[in-house]
Amino acid sequence: xxxxxxxxxxxxxxHLDDRYDELRAAGASHEEAVRATRxxxxxxxxxxxxxxxxxxxxxxxxxxxxxxAFGVGDVVGDLRYAVRGLGKNPLFATTVVAxxxxxxxxxxxxxxxxxxxxxxxxxxxxxxxxxxxxxNLPSIHLQDIVVSGAEYxxxxxxxxxxxxxxxxxxxxxxxxxxxEAERLNGVVVTGSLFPLVGARTAIGRVLQDADNQPGxxxxxxxxxxxxxxxxxxxxxVVGRLVALEGQLTxxxxxxxxGTVFAFGENEPDVWMPIVIDAExxxxxxxxxxxxxxxxxLKPGVTIAQAQEAMNHVADSLVxxxxxxxxxxxxxxxxxxxxxxxxxxxxxxxxxxxxxSLVLAIACANIAGLLLVRAHARRKEIAIRAALGxxxxxxxxxxxxxxxxxxxxxxxVGLALAFWAVKALVALAPADIPRLHEVALxxxxxxxxxxxxxxxxxxxGVAPALQASRADLTEALKEGSRTIAGGHRVRRALVVAExxxxxxxxxxxxxxxxxxxxxxxxxxxxxxxxxxxxxxxxSTAKYTFEKSEQLYADVFSQLASKPGVEAVAAIDALPFxxxxxxxxxxxxAKLNPPPSEKPDxxxxxxxxxxxxxxxxxxxxxxxxxxxxxxxxxxVAVVNEALANKYWPHEDPIGKRVAFDRQEPAWYEVVGVAxxxxxxxxDAAEKPELYVPYSQPLFQGWTARPMFIVVRTxxxxxxxxxxxxxxxxxxxxxxxxxSVRTMEDRIGESLGRRRFNTLxxxxxxxxxxxxxxxxxxxxxxxxxxxxxxEIGVRLALGARPRHVLAMIVxxxxxxxxxxxxxxxxxxxxxxxxxxxxxxxxSATDAATFAVVTIALALVGCCACLVPARRAIMLDPVTxxxxx
Amino acid sequence: xxxxxxxxxxxxxxGSAELxxxxxxxxxxxxxxxxxxxxxxxxxxxxxxxxxxxxxxLYRLEHxxxxxxxxxxxxxxxxxRYYKLTAAGAGVLASQRNTWRDFVEAINRIxxxxxx
Numbered sequence: 001x002x003x004x005x006x007x008x009x010x011x012x013x014x015h016l017d018d019r020y021d022e023l024r025a026a027g028a029s030h031e032e033a034v035r036a037t038r039x040x041x042x043x044x045x046x047x048x049x050x051x052x053x054x055x056x057x058x059x060x061x062x063x064x065x066x067x068x069a070f071g072v073g074d075v076v077g078d079l080r081y082a083v084r085g086l087g088k089n090p091l092f093a094t095t096v097v098a099x100x101x102x103x104x105x106x107x108x109x110x111x112x113x114x115x116x117x118x119x120x121x122x123x124x125x126x127x128x129x130x131x132x133x134x135x136n137l138p139s140i141h142l143q144d145i146v147v148s149g150a151e152y153x154x155x156x157x158x159x160x161x162x163x164x165x166x167x168x169x170x171x172x173x174x175x176x177x178x179x180e181a182e183r184l185n186g187v188v189v190t191g192s193l194f195p196l197v198g199a200r201t202a203i204g205r206v207l208q209d210a211d212n213q214p215g216x217x218x219x220x221x222x223x224x225x226x227x228x229x230x231x232x233x234x235x236x237v238v239g240r241l242v243a244l245e246g247q248l249t250x251x252x253x254x255x256x257x258g259t260v261f262a263f264g265e266n267e268p269d270v271w272m273p274i275v276i277d278a279e280x281x282x283x284x285x286x287x288x289x290x291x292x293x294x295x296x297l298k299p300g301v302t303i304a305q306a307q308e309a310m311n312h313v314a315d316s317l318v319x320x321x322x323x324x325x326x327x328x329x330x331x332x333x334x335x336x337x338x339x340x341x342x343x344x345x346x347x348x349x350x351x352x353x354x355x356s357l358v359l360a361i362a363c364a365n366i367a368g369l370l371l372v373r374a375h376a377r378r379k380e381i382a383i384r385a386a387l388g389x390x391x392x393x394x395x396x397x398x399x400x401x402x403x404x405x406x407x408x409x410x411x412v413g414l415a416l417a418f419w420a421v422k423a424l425v426a427l428a429p430a431d432i433p434r435l436h437e438v439a440l441x442x443x444x445x446x447x448x449x450x451x452x453x454x455x456x457x458x459x460g461v462a463p464a465l466q467a468s469r470a471d472l473t474e475a476l477k478e479g480s481r482t483i484a485g486g487h488r489v490r491r492a493l494v495v496a497e498x499x500x501x502x503x504x505x506x507x508x509x510x511x512x513x514x515x516x517x518x519x520x521x522x523x524x525x526x527x528x529x530x531x532x533x534x535x536x537x538s539t540a541k542y543t544f545e546k547s548e549q550l551y552a553d554v555f556s557q558l559a560s561k562p563g564v565e566a567v568a569a570i571d572a573l574p575f576x577x578x579x580x581x582x583x584x585x586x587x588a589k590l591n592p593p594p595s596e597k598p599d600x601x602x603x604x605x606x607x608x609x610x611x612x613x614x615x616x617x618x619x620x621x622x623x624x625x626x627x628x629x630x631x632x633x634v635a636v637v638n639e640a641l642a643n644k645y646w647p648h649e650d651p652i653g654k655r656v657a658f659d660r661q662e663p664a665w666y667e668v669v670g671v672a673x674x675x676x677x678x679x680x681d682a683a684e685k686p687e688l689y690v691p692y693s694q695p696l697f698q699g700w701t702a703r704p705m706f707i708v709v710r711t712x713x714x715x716x717x718x719x720x721x722x723x724x725x726x727x728x729x730x731x732x733x734x735x736x737s738v739r740t741m742e743d744r745i746g747e748s749l750g751r752r753r754f755n756t757l758x759x760x761x762x763x764x765x766x767x768x769x770x771x772x773x774x775x776x777x778x779x780x781x782x783x784x785x786x787x788e789i790g791v792r793l794a795l796g797a798r799p800r801h802v803l804a805m806i807v808x809x810x811x812x813x814x815x816x817x818x819x820x821x822x823x824x825x826x827x828x829x830x831x832x833x834x835x836x837x838x839x840s841a842t843d844a845a846t847f848a849v850v851t852i853a854l855a856l857v858g859c860c861a862c863l864v865p866a867r868r869a870i871m872l873d874p875v876t877x878x879x880x881x
Numbered sequence: 882x883x884x885x886x887x888x889x890x891x892x893x894x895x896g897s898a899e900l901x902x903x904x905x906x907x908x909x910x911x912x913x914x915x916x917x918x919x920x921x922x923x924x925x926x927x928x929x930x931x932x933x934x935x936x937x938x939l940y941r942l943e944h945x946x947x948x949x950x951x952x953x954x955x956x957x958x959x960x961x962r963y964y965k966l967t968a969a970g971a972g973v974l975a976s977q978r979n980t981w982r983d984f985v986e987a988i989n990r991i992x993x994x995x996x997x
Contacts, residue, residue, distance in 0.1 A: 007962070008936045008937070008939075008940060010962075011912075011939075011962050012913075012936055013934055014912075014914065014959060015913055015914045015917070015935075015936075016915075016932070018914045019914070518929050
């Protein structure tokens with residue numbers, strides 16, 4: 001039966017022409033005849049209505065008037081048909097739209113975050129030329145450290161590669177005499193820093209280099225926020241004198257709102273000049289390092305060239321001040337953005353990688369769904385083609401349908417992304433830099449939408465067009481049930497989906513496992529029922545002795561409150577972000593080589609600190625109220641420090657000093673347990689605890705301390721009593737950072753929790769999509785094999801065996817996908833090494849559990865359609881043929 | 882109306898369409914348009930073939946060897962494809978007709994009893 005398509009074509013066009021002629025002969029108008037002839041086709045769509053015209057164009061007869069009328073195809077009709085077609089198959093439409101929306105939404109949201117934080121330049125003029133200059137003390141393995149005022153001035157005066165250079169040091173200032181006392185975040189800076197970051201004022205002026213000169217009046221610049229909050233936005237604030245740290249300070253300007261000046265987390269409220277005086281530049285202070293140096297490279301200068309130039313500057317310092325740099329001194333010049341983001345990017349790229357995999361899975365899923373649909377419609381398409389519809393015409397119709405689905409999916413996805421970005425920013429831990437810059441990015445949305453639409457077009461239209469070229473005979477044969485090419489592609493898509501989702505799942509599994517282990521880490525103290533806050537007496541008002549009295553009063557008054565079990569203090573509380581090392585000398589080794597000079601974390605504590613924190617004492621005693629200025633100096637060390645310096649000796653009775661010239665000896669009286677200080681996953685460090693009341697040097701000043709209050713009740717409810725007590729002792733004394741210890745530890749887990757939560761969400765999404773994909777392919781295979789299944793059942797095959805046959809077929813794909821996925825995960829999770837804790841990135845248990853779980857999900861996805869198949873009545877099945 | 886059509890469609894699928902075509906071709910060869918007109922007029926408009934169903938059906942019947950199509954050219958007219966019943970088709974027609982008659986009679990017996 002060769003060329004049946006053309007033959008039937010001719011018959012059908014004759015049929016239509018006959019119909020038209022007959023109607024006209026019966027007196028119908030042209031329009032009526034056309035309408036009636038169209039109805040004859042009854043294929044329920046405008047695309048077909050053109051068929052007559054197409055047919056006539058190729059007909060041997062001259063085109064009739066009817067043919068012209070048939071040509072009125074229109075986009076609106078295409079659209080209406082597409083919507084109607086989707087409405088007929090709501091499950092298909094919903095699945096595609098939901099898949100698209102979730103993929104576009106999630107990818108656009110995560111990419112917006114990564115783009116805003118990692119990819120976009122910093123919001124400063126010539127941001128790509130901004131660099132940070134760190135110091136290094138190689139002999140004692142200190143890298144990327146802040147520098148001293150003298151070193152900054154040397155950098156400034158001796159380098160030739162920078163357009164501008166400035167320095168800053170975060171500080172905090174007590175604002176008093178303006179209503180309630182408040183501790184303001186601030187920063188001391190060189191005037192040169194303002195143009196470096198493009199900061200300009202709303203009113204008044206910024207700080208200038210002249211303000212850094214000694215002997216000038218104390219001046220300050222305020223943030224827009226604090227100007228509004230504390231001064232009611234009063235423009236008369238410029239020129240006003242306010243008490244900052246107990247000293248009158250003239251406000252000279254207010255920065256514009258939105259000025260981004262934060263180099264870390266907290267946007268400062270107050271800027272004050274660094275006073276560059278003889279004292280700061282003196283030899284004594286060359287080693288007192290507190291400043292971060294920021295500079296802008298001259299145009300055309302590379303980081304490497306700047307590093308080279310700074311190496312010469314550092315060498316010249318070592319030559320000129322040999323006594324200060326016995327162990328050598330070098331610098332590191334680093335791009336500002338890279339420096340700010342150093343520890344943030346890994347986690348964000350991990351999320352971006354995961355969400356990209358989800359997007360790929362979604363695209364594979366949509367492709368699979370569209371292939372199935374195209375296959376199901378091959379008959380319809382083949383008839384249309386046989387009826388003479390041009391392939392371009394069929395293509396346009398299918399394109400319209402793909403675009404309708406993609407547009408709806410894209411629209412929902414956009415809404416989802418908009419919401420998701422807000423949720424991400426709200427959920428994200430506050431210590432992620434540049435978080436406030438995050439907003440839904442238009443380019444990202446466009447990119448994702450384009451990608452998804454492309455998927456729809458490629459997989460929705462291409463196979464359909466292929467079908468239109470296919471042999472109509474084959475397509476129409478009821479028994480025909482193979483379009484082998486499409487089949488292979490669909491199966492490959494499912495394998496890929498399973499593989500990709502296994503990678504995402506294993507990643508999530510590793511993070512969840514790590515997080516659980518991390519939460520089990522004991523910090524070395526009892527964080528429950530602890531309220532903590534920071535008290536920073538201003539040095540202008542409080543001498544060291546007065547500060548001791550202040551702390552003593554706070555302790556005694558708080559301790560007398562009901563429910564308060566213990567009160568103590570430390571300068572650098574665990575999980576507060578504070579800490580600091582200091583070099584000291586062992587009595588037994590007063591002249592160590594520079595590389596062996598002890599330099600460890602040194603803390604100042606009040607009496608009773610260890611018992612208040614419930615840090616166990618291994619040997620000896622802790623600091624008590626009897627350890628005073630007049631009693632012998634004592635120290636407590638932790639086990640790590642004892643093991644490091646006195647590995648085989650009794651540390652009790654050993655002595656250390658902080659000044660070699662006139663050593664004041666501190667005798668070790670106790671050994672305490674190790675604690676986690678910054679994060680639960682960081683190693684425990686050696687620590688040396690010194691009583692606050694036994695200062696290291698003459699002329700010691702008041703130090704800010706964290707107060708810890710152990711309560712027998714909910715610790716947050718002690719906050720009121722704390723404010724009341726401090727205000728009753730000194731109404732001008734603000735407190736800050738009032739938080740429970742458990743909150744602090746929780747915050748330290750913030751990034752990890754965030755990454756774990758998001759990756760788990762993506763994993764859930766990936767598995768759902770993969771399950772839909774597996775279900776789809778198995779259900780389709782079952783539908784295709786209805787006849788075969790019917791025959792088997794009719795011939796007496798056991799339903800159990802038929803079920804096993806179908807499930808086995810589906811599971812072959814799942815297992816192939818898992819094998820690929822395991823290989824992929826083993827390679828991909830290597831980048832997660834920095835994100836896992838307590839397990840390896842190729843943790844066998846995680847890999848196994850996740851793989852089994854995914855296989856089970858896959859099995860369920862196979863079982864549902866397989867069960868339906870064996871429920872079929874063999875007779876019905878066969879009759880359907 | 883909608884309901885009727887749907888029901889008829891199902892009937893046609895079940896094989897009555899084949900019976901109709903074969904019956905109409907029993908005595909003389911006919912072309913497709915002729916067949917569709919006859920079905921419509923003789924059923925009083927109740928039965929109507931869609932173009933997209935009729936011609937594929939004709940193809941199927943021909944493929945099974947029940948009918949045979951042949952292009953016939955007449956002066957002044959376009960060529961048309963005429964279908965005639967084959968010997969095999971005649972056998973099928975006879976058997977289908979019997980089945981149909983049995984079926985109708987069975988239905989009638991039941992409905993008559995109900996109405997009596």
